[in-house]
Amino acid sequence: MKDKKEEFRQKAALLDEADPLKDFRAEFKTSSDLIYFDGNSLGMMPHKSEKAVRKLVSDEWGQRLIRGWNDSWWNMPQRVAARLASLLGASEDEIAVCDSTSVNLFKLVSASLARQKGRKKILSDNLNFPSDLYVIQGIVESLDDGHYLELAETKDGISIHDDELIKRIDENTALVVLTHVSFRSAFMYDMKKVTEWAHNKGALVIWDLSHAAGAVEINLDAAGADMAVGCTYKYLNGGPGSPAFLYVNRNVRNNIISPLWAWLGEKNPFEFSLDYRPGEGASRYMTGSPTIISMSTLEPSLDILLAAGMERLREKSLKLGRFLVEMYEEFLVPLEFRLGSPIDEDLRGSHISICHKEGFRICKALIDSESGRYEIIPDFRPPENIRIGLAPLYNTFFEVYELVNELERIISQGIFEQYDTTSESVT
Ligand SMILES: Cc1ncc(COP(=O)(O)O)c(C=O)c1O
Numbered sequence: 001m002k003d004k005k006e007e008f009r010q011k012a013a014l015l016d017e018a019d020p021l022k023d024f025r026a027e028f029k030t031s032s033d034l035i036y037f038d039g040n041s042l043g044m045m046p047h048k049s050e051k052a053v054r055k056l057v058s059d060e061w062g063q064r065l066i067r068g069w070n071d072s073w074w075n076m077p078q079r080v081a082a083r084l085a086s087l088l089g090a091s092e093d094e095i096a097v098c099d100s101t102s103v104n105l106f107k108l109v110s111a112s113l114a115r116q117k118g119r120k121k122i123l124s125d126n127l128n129f130p131s132d133l134y135v136i137q138g139i140v141e142s143l144d145d146g147h148y149l150e151l152a153e154t155k156d157g158i159s160i161h162d163d164e165l166i167k168r169i170d171e172n173t174a175l176v177v178l179t180h181v182s183f184r185s186a187f188m189y190d191m192k193k194v195t196e197w198a199h200n201k202g203a204l205v206i207w208d209l210s211h212a213a214g215a216v217e218i219n220l221d222a223a224g225a226d227m228a229v230g231c232t233y234k235y236l237n238g239g240p241g242s243p244a245f246l247y248v249n250r251n252v253r254n255n256i257i258s259p260l261w262a263w264l265g266e267k268n269p270f271e272f273s274l275d276y277r278p279g280e281g282a283s284r285y286m287t288g289s290p291t292i293i294s295m296s297t298l299e300p301s302l303d304i305l306l307a308a309g310m311e312r313l314r315e316k317s318l319k320l321g322r323f324l325v326e327m328y329e330e331f332l333v334p335l336e337f338r339l340g341s342p343i344d345e346d347l348r349g350s351h352i353s354i355c356h357k358e359g360f361r362i363c364k365a366l367i368d369s370e371s372g373r374y375e376i377i378p379d380f381r382p383p384e385n386i387r388i389g390l391a392p393l394y395n396t397f398f399e400v401y402e403l404v405n406e407l408e409r410i411i412s413q414g415i416f417e418q419y420d421t422t423s424e425s426v427t
Contacts, residue, residue: 005405008327012397015323021316025394027304028237033369035399037378040211040351040389043237048300056296073292080295081282083302084245087310088209088228089219093281094253097232097245097298098264098290101210104229104246105135107285109177110259112204112227113139113147116174119203120145123168123175125152125160127182132208136177147174159187159342166197173203180218180228181211181349184381186341188216188349192223199224204252210234213245215317215350217310226252235350235391237301241294248282262287308393316392317350323397324352324388327404335411340385350392353385354407362386364419365410371418372406 016022028044030036036044060068081095088095098104109122122136133149140147152165159182169176176198181188191207198205207228212218214235220228228247232238248256257278263269264286267277278284305313322345328337332354340353356362360380369375378388388403410416 004330008330008401008404012323012401015319015397019316019397021308021312021392022396024304024308025396028394030394033374035374035376035402037376037388037390037395037399037403039237039391039394040215040234040387041379042233042240043214043235043301043391044394045239046237046297046301046304048304049237049239049297052296052300053293056293061293068292073290076292076295076299077286077290078283080298080302081245083299083306084213086306087218087302088213088247089221089223090247091221091250093283094220094250095245095247096282096285097243097295098286099244101208101229101231101244102131102135103287104244104285105132105177105206105208106139107258107260108206108227108229108246108248108256109136109139109175111256112175112206113143114259115256116204119172119174120147121168121170121173121175122147122149122177123152123165123173123203124149124177125154125165127154127160127184127187128177128179129183129208129210132177132179158185158340159347160189162193165194169197169201169203171201173198173201176203176205177208178205179208179211181209181215183211184340184385184387185353186211186349186351188212188342188347191218191220191225195224195226211349211351214305214310214313217314220247221249225249232298234389236298236305237393239294239297239301241291242297243291243295246282246285248285250281253281253284258285260285260287264288264290304393313392314350317390318345320390320392320395320397320400321345321348321350321352324390324400324404327400328354331404331408335408337407338384351387351389353381353387355384356386356411357384358411358416359384359386360421360423361416361419362407362410365416366403366406368419371415372409374402374406376403376406378403 077097080097082092085092209230232242261276265284338355340355363380366376
């Protein structure tokens with residue numbers, strides 16, 4: 001066992017040494033006694049983002065006041081949209097940066113249903129993030145027009161089988177709303193394939209990219225995607241409260257109308273026209289004043305991702321995942337851990353769930369720096385999932401090695417028993 005461990009330690013060192021992205025870690029505020037595996041929930045802070053916020057508050061707001069809008073703020077949403085477009089395989093005018101993921105989903109679901117008259121089914125799945133389902137349930141309730149939400153069901157708690165989804169897409173289906181990479185298991189849909197199935201039956205598709213953007217390669221235009229939403233605080237490292245984005249394919253946008261008409265979505269807000277005229281492209285989905293302070297982190301953080309390149313990021317993410325699964329099989333399976341993510345890496349995003357009946361207390365022990373050499377931060381999703389977010393910009397193979405050692409120690413020495421099952425409100 002000891003020899004095997006040493007073999008993995010050496011392998012981690014070699015992989016880190018050969019990592020073409022290793023220098024990107026220095027772009028982030030890290031600490032030698034912290035191992036952070038929660039970039040799938042809140043990404044680490046880029047130094048350049050911290051600098052950008054400080055400059056914005058003290059130099060721009062503090063000194064330039066209202067002139068800041070013309071200096072650089074007014075076009076900030078477009079500048080961020082252009083970067084997201086490069087990352088997501090879209091054109092700049094197909095992306096708007098605004099509001100939260102939930103609000104953007106509300107706008108796109110409402111707009112789609114208005115266009116799909118006569119069709120009443122909205123299809124999703126029971127792996128979806130609950131807030132997305134709440135948004136749909138709320139719309140169904142307020143329309144009161146016979147719409148209903150149907151959920152494809154998982155058999156294994158990890159993935160949705162193709163047949164289960166395809167059999168439910170029919171001529172009554174207005175809309176398919178799916179999360180591209182599932183928040184709990186990281187199961188990933190084939191965007192192109194599902195979009196084709198939906199289009200064959202005349203349905204539109206909205207993708208939630210919250211756990212996919214910056215984590216996996218996405219080409220929205222090439223996949224023929226209709227619409228998408230997503231947040232920017234996970235793998236895009238925008239920080240707490242950074243605004244969400246939405247995508248509307250240019251082939252769809254003239255046929256669907258936002259239900260929320262507001263001045264930022266107007267063709268020329270400063271003409272103060274009394275009648276709304278939709279703006280160009282996806283900008284018509286913008287609503288109120290852009291959240292400039294929380295958006296200012298995004299230009300630098302997206303530039304880091306673009307410099308690394310999604311192809312290289314995905315390649316490293318898969319290598320980190322492979323290394324974790326190898327160590328899991330060797331050291332954690334005998335301790336009653338189970339994999340809560342697809343083993344097939346083509347069906348997986350960039351986090352891996354490792355399940356254990358004591359998952360919650362294990363997480364607490366990992367996070368408690370008194371218990372081990374490091375504070376190790378993953379997160380926990382009920383019932384038993386310890387989610388390990390593998391963020392290829394800053395996570396190392398050595399960190400994965402240390403995580404598995406720590407998981408092994410916490411179970412084999414009964415360390416988790418010192419922790420109770422009360423939870424904090426977040427993660
Ligand atoms: C998949 C998914 N969709 C939607 C949301 C909600 O995002 P927001 O708080 O921006 O509305 C989250 C939040 O974590 C999420 O993970």
